Amino acid sequence: MGEKHINVFETAQKQVKQACDKLGTDPAVYEILKNPMRVLEVAVPVKMDDGTVKSFIGYRAQHNDAIGPFKGGIRFHPDVNLDEVKALSTWMTFKCGVVGVPYGGGKGGITVNPSELSQGELERLSRGFTRAIAPIIGEKVDIPAPDVNTNGQIMAWMVDEYHKATGDFQPGVLTGKPVSFYGSLARTEATGYGVAIMARDAAKKINLPLEEATVALQGFGNVGSYAALYIAEMGAKVVAVSDASGCIINKNGLDVPALAEYVKEHKIVKDFPGAEEVIDRNEVFALNVDILMPCALENQITAENAVNIKAKIISEGANGPTTLDADKILDERGIVVVPDILANAGGVTVSYFEWVQNLMRYSWTFEEVQEKQSQLMEKAFNEIWALKEEHGVNMRVAAYMMSIKRVADAMKLRGWY
Ligand SMILES: NC(=O)C1=CN([C@@H]2O[C@H](COP(=O)(O)OP(=O)(O)OC[C@H]3O[C@@H](n4cnc5c(N)ncnc54)[C@H](OP(=O)(O)O)[C@@H]3O)[C@@H](O)[C@H]2O)C=CC1
Numbered sequence: 001m002g003e004k005h006i007n008v009f010e011t012a013q014k015q016v017k018q019a020c021d022k023l024g025t026d027p028a029v030y031e032i033l034k035n036p037m038r039v040l041e042v043a044v045p046v047k048m049d050d051g052t053v054k055s056f057i058g059y060r061a062q063h064n065d066a067i068g069p070f071k072g073g074i075r076f077h078p079d080v081n082l083d084e085v086k087a088l089s090t091w092m093t094f095k096c097g098v099v100g101v102p103y104g105g106g107k108g109g110i111t112v113n114p115s116e117l118s119q120g121e122l123e124r125l126s127r128g129f130t131r132a133i134a135p136i137i138g139e140k141v142d143i144p145a146p147d148v149n150t151n152g153q154i155m156a157w158m159v160d161e162y163h164k165a166t167g168d169f170q171p172g173v174l175t176g177k178p179v180s181f182y183g184s185l186a187r188t189e190a191t192g193y194g195v196a197i198m199a200r201d202a203a204k205k206i207n208l209p210l211e212e213a214t215v216a217l218q219g220f221g222n223v224g225s226y227a228a229l230y231i232a233e234m235g236a237k238v239v240a241v242s243d244a245s246g247c248i249i250n251k252n253g254l255d256v257p258a259l260a261e262y263v264k265e266h267k268i269v270k271d272f273p274g275a276e277e278v279i280d281r282n283e284v285f286a287l288n289v290d291i292l293m294p295c296a297l298e299n300q301i302t303a304e305n306a307v308n309i310k311a312k313i314i315s316e317g318a319n320g321p322t323t324l325d326a327d328k329i330l331d332e333r334g335i336v337v338v339p340d341i342l343a344n345a346g347g348v349t350v351s352y353f354e355w356v357q358n359l360m361r362y363s364w365t366f367e368e369v370q371e372k373q374s375q376l377m378e379k380a381f382n383e384i385w386a387l388k389e390e391h392g393v394n395m396r397v398a399a400y401m402m403s404i405k406r407v408a409d410a411m412k413l414r415g416w417y
């Protein structure tokens with residue numbers, strides 16, 4: 001499934017335009033925000049294990065830094081392309097604005113299937129990409145982090161390579177690092193934890209007791225696995241989980257910690273012994289559940305499958321999982337969508353805490369970090385819910401309205417328009 005032909009950068013631009021129109025902002029605001037301020041495309045030659053050299057294309061998009069340094073992950077995936085990176089950097093600007101962390105938006109990626117690389121090739125590619133983007137990143141300038149198929153080890157290599165390339169040891173130049181190397185406790189869990197908190201808050205608003213709620217997730221990587229673990233811990237029943245291999249079901253509830261252990265070892269969900277049934281991965285959205293958590297990639301909830309959705313709440317773990325047409329259908333059908341720029345903002349929120357700890361050379365406990373994260377996200381949720389009620393818009397439009405106003409105010413004060 002997934003409508004790859006839908007251009008996600010055009011989606012991002014339309015989302016921004018819609019909220020600018022609703023706010024009645026000065027035309028200059030959309031004129032500035034419709035494109036990233038800077039985009040760098042690089043070709044990274046890598047010596048492969050067989051002695052050949054392969055050149056990989058990568059990007060770093062810097063959307064807007066009116067509020068603070070550019071911030072956003074780096075994705076390694078075969079579908080990475082310029083428009084995708086531009087869209088993801090746009091979404092980052094407004095995600096940071098929603099939770100009020102002092103950053104603008106950035107995003108990077110390399111067009112590569114990392115599962116085809118050896119560990120040595122992966123390291124050389126990560127280091128080569130860091131050297132290529134080193135001139136435009138920095139602890140106070142642009143701070144990358146993990147995204148799809150990147151992790152703490154890759155962030156640690158990148159900090160090391162940045163140090164070698166610049167002679168400047170800046171552990172805060174990347175976040176999402178291993179805890180034993182300037183990482184923050186609770187960063188690995190943060191995005192999924194936030195997705196679960198946002199689903200819980202939405203359930204409260206529509207009087208859906210979590211203990212009676214059923215949940216289905218698309219994607220069981222970093223975001224999906226922790227979203228599932230936390231929503232189960234909060235009392236809901238996770239009945240379905242999909243990944244690229246298929247969708248597993250247990251109507252009595254999957255044992256999520258056991259599934260997480262299983263996937264660590266076997267990589268795929270399909271053969272998990274605790275499943276009652278395995279269905280096609282594309283059927284996950286049509287299941288009879290109360291809460292859906294898309295935690296994979298863009299353009300997954302489409303006009304075609306949105307009509308079959310039975311859930312009352314969608315908490316978007318992925319960036320851009322819902323197409324514009326699908327959004328309209330979900331809205332008309334009264335389904336509460338907690339938009340990506342709020343639902344998955346836990347990652348960048350705790351990245352911010354990691355960066356603050358790096359700059360202070362100090363560390364907080366796991367509980368302190370999670371407490372700070374939930375406070376920021378719940379505050380944002382309540383503000384957005386109130387705005388949605390006040391203006392009669394959905395949560396996505398309300399989230400953009402709140403965030404655009406913050407960015408626009410900063411741009412105005414800086415004299416950009
Ligand atoms: N990591 C973070 O902190 C943040 C991530 N996000 C967003 O969350 C999403 C997921 O990221 P993350 O968890 O880090 O990435 P991971 O690489 O850890 O996991 C991605 C998951 O999506 C699955 N997947 C891919 N295609 C499909 C499909 N067609 N159907 C079902 N499952 C599929 C993968 O399955 P398989 O392994 O079988 O390929 C895997 O389980 C992305 O949109 C990312 O931008 C947002 C905020 C922060």
Ligand SMILES: O=C(O)CCC(=O)C(=O)O
Pocket residue numbers: 071072073074095143144145146147175176319344345347348349351
């Ligand atoms: O942790 C971060 O800085 C950014 C994470 C990210 O890429 C995202 O929120 O999409």
